[in-house]
Amino acid sequence: MELERPLPHPITPEARPYWDGAREGKLMIPRCTACGKAFLYPRVRCPFCASRDIEWIRASGRGRLHAFEIAHQILNRAFKVKTPVVLAMVELEEGPRLLTNLVNVEPDPARLRCDMPVEVVFEKQTEEITLPMFQPAGGAR
Amino acid sequence: MTDRARLRALSNSTCIVGVDESDELGTLPHKSQLTLHVEAIHNAVRDAGLKVADIDGVFTAGQHSPATIAEAIGVTPRYVDGTTVGGCSFIIMVGHAMVALHHGLCDVAVISHGESGRSGVGVTPRRDTALPGQWEAPYGFGGAPTYFGLITTRHMHEHGTTLEQWAQVAVSTRKWAALNPKAKNREPITVQDVLRSRPVVWPFNVLNICLVTDAGGAVVMTRAERARDCAKPPVYVRGAGEGAEHVALTQMRDLTTSQATRLSGDKAFAMAGVRPADFQHVMLYDAFTSGPPIMLESLGFCKPGEGVHFFEEGRATPGGTLPINTNGGGLSYTHTGMYGIFPIIESVRQLRGECGPRQVPGVRLSLVNGMGGMLSAAGTLVLANQT
Ligand SMILES: [Zn+2]
Numbered sequence: 001m002e003l004e005r006p007l008p009h010p011i012t013p014e015a016r017p018y019w020d021g022a023r024e025g026k027l028m029i030p031r032c033t034a035c036g037k038a039f040l041y042p043r044v045r046c047p048f049c050a051s052r053d054i055e056w057i058r059a060s061g062r063g064r065l066h067a068f069e070i071a072h073q074i075l076n077r078a079f080k081v082k083t084p085v086v087l088a089m090v091e092l093e094e095g096p097r098l099l100t101n102l103v104n105v106e107p108d109p110a111r112l113r114c115d116m117p118v119e120v121v122f123e124k125q126t127e128e129i130t131l132p133m134f135q136p137a138g139g140a141r
Numbered sequence: 142m143t144d145r146a147r148l149r150a151l152s153n154s155t156c157i158v159g160v161d162e163s164d165e166l167g168t169l170p171h172k173s174q175l176t177l178h179v180e181a182i183h184n185a186v187r188d189a190g191l192k193v194a195d196i197d198g199v200f201t202a203g204q205h206s207p208a209t210i211a212e213a214i215g216v217t218p219r220y221v222d223g224t225t226v227g228g229c230s231f232i233i234m235v236g237h238a239m240v241a242l243h244h245g246l247c248d249v250a251v252i253s254h255g256e257s258g259r260s261g262v263g264v265t266p267r268r269d270t271a272l273p274g275q276w277e278a279p280y281g282f283g284g285a286p287t288y289f290g291l292i293t294t295r296h297m298h299e300h301g302t303t304l305e306q307w308a309q310v311a312v313s314t315r316k317w318a319a320l321n322p323k324a325k326n327r328e329p330i331t332v333q334d335v336l337r338s339r340p341v342v343w344p345f346n347v348l349n350i351c352l353v354t355d356a357g358g359a360v361v362m363t364r365a366e367r368a369r370d371c372a373k374p375p376v377y378v379r380g381a382g383e384g385a386e387h388v389a390l391t392q393m394r395d396l397t398t399s400q401a402t403r404l405s406g407d408k409a410f411a412m413a414g415v416r417p418a419d420f421q422h423v424m425l426y427d428a429f430t431s432g433p434p435i436m437l438e439s440l441g442f443c444k445p446g447e448g449v450h451f452f453e454e455g456r457a458t459p460g461g462t463l464p465i466n467t468n469g470g471g472l473s474y475t476h477t478g479m480y481g482i483f484p485i486i487e488s489v490r491q492l493r494g495e496c497g498p499r500q501v502p503g504v505r506l507s508l509v510n511g512m513g514g515m516l517s518a519a520g521t522l523v524l525a526n527q528t
Contacts (some may be wrong), residue, residue, distance in 0.1 A: 005279050005280075005281075006274075006278045006279055007279060008274065008275040008276070008278075008279050009274045009275065009278075010271055010274060010275065011275060012271055012275060015275065040391065041272060041275075041276055041389065041391075066291075066295065066396070067291035067292070067294050067295040067298075067396060068291070068294055069287065069290030069291055069293075069294055069342050069343055069344065069345075070342065070343035071281055071287060071341075071342045071343075072340045072341060072342065072343070073341060073342075074281045074283070074287075075283050075284040075287075076278060076281065076283045076284075078278075079278075079281045079283075081281065084343075085281050087280060087281055087282060087287055087290070087291070087342070089291050089390065089391060089396075096391075097391040098276065098391055099276060099277050099280055099282055099390070099391060100280055101280045101281065109343055109344070113298065114294060114295060114298035114299075115298070125279075131279055131280075133280075
């Protein structure tokens with residue numbers, strides 16, 4: 001099957017639990033056991049308090065649409081999803097922000113607003129790689 | 142010596158004595174990126190009334206190292222700097238050159254830019270690095286508009302700014318471009334033209350986004366006592382500051398306020414002993430129409446959300462009280478990819494009174510502020526035509 005998107009590359013060793021979790025339909029994120037804050041992207045040291053004691057937790061998958069935009073053209077030729085596509089920054093309930101796509105929604109600025117509640121959905125790309133994406137909380141609209 | 146006294150000792154100690162672009166700007170498939178550097182340096186050194194052989198400090202950012210540039214122009218520098226933190230790197234390097242010159246580490250510094258951004262002649266192909274390749278590319282991110290759009294929609298959400306207000310920035314900047322014979326796009330545009338132009342990444346249409354061109358630019362600096370013997374009146378570096386906050390946009394604390402911009406401005410203003418109200422002329426890095434208003438807010442020229450008023454009220458336009466981006470900006474004059482050298486060149490020309498129909502009367506103090514990446518890094522300069 002032809003891929004619609006570039007796959008995450010390279011997968012860095014410190015991010016392996018994130019991608020292993022996504023393959024199983026879990027949104028796994030690192031959290032500092034010293035200060036209790038979760039963060040992304042994965043690092044071996046807490047960016048808030050400098051602790052090296054990091055654990056992995058399963059995030060709720062709930063968050064808010066922090067910012068968004070609607071791409072009518074994509075520069076990367078390996079990205080073949082039909083435009084327009086909603087590119088999004090989501091802030092997870094646990095604190096960290098990530099870049100993603102907002103799916104199962106009409107790509108219309110009048111129907112989207114910053115801070116609207118969203119929830120994770122998983123889209124399998126290959127046997128190895130599943131990408132976390134987000135949709136409006138409560139499902140498609 | 143206090144920190145403030147240390148900063149103040151640098152103020153006015155060095156000058157910009159030569160500026161120029163490459164022989165041509167625009168679409169230049171017949172010239173390599175390295176040639177754009179060489180032409181710009183040749184022209185800027187001539188503008189200063191110096192010789193290329195006088196250069197003993199070489200500063201550049203981007204794909205070529207300062208050693209490559211030195212080799213290409215046939216000099217053996219005793220000071221090199223290749224700090225590359227995005228398009229503002231050249232603005233930051235004016236500060237770095239100021240320090241090196243002040244302490245006698247070099248005597249004549251050149252800051253050089255050349256980029257075949259449109260034609261791609263003699264450039265190294267871009268490759269994804271680990272973080273964007275892993276966290277951004279799978280979702281279609283890549284290319285500046287897909288990041289700056291997020292900053293812009295968040296600003297609209299928090300401050301109620303509108304597409305019409307961003308469009309005013311393009312309209313104002315085009316009015317300046319009409320007065321600059323070197324500008325690529327000079328025909329007037331309206332807010333409606335911007336709103337009806339081709340959609341790229343909402344909230345941006347094509348007229349909200351900078352040009353992509355081929356060009357070079359260079360700036361020559363020396364200490365103030367030597368500057369008085371150069372060909373043109375010296376432009377004093379009264380203040381310089383820099384800052385860096387993030388690279389990945391997810392790591393920016395507040396998408397609508399740039400900490401890097403604020404830090405760079407605070408330091409430059411403290412060194413110069415000036416406030417935002419003291420400037421008669423302002424150059425801001427306009428890769429997108431939403432950039433300059435957000436920069437004005439982060440620099441303290443106005444409250445958050447009010448930067449657009451400078452453009453919609455006509456203060457920034459020809460005949461206005463605070464002219465902004467008088468060369469026509471990255472939006473209409475030229476934008477190679479790393480635009481930062483060009484606002485410095487325009488600021489110096491305005492302070493010398495060389496700008497013909499677009500000359501701002503009575504400029505004594507000019508501000509240059511630029512970003513690297515997506516408001517990730519920043520550089521600010523306070524330039525003056527008297528001490
Ligand atoms: Zn911590």
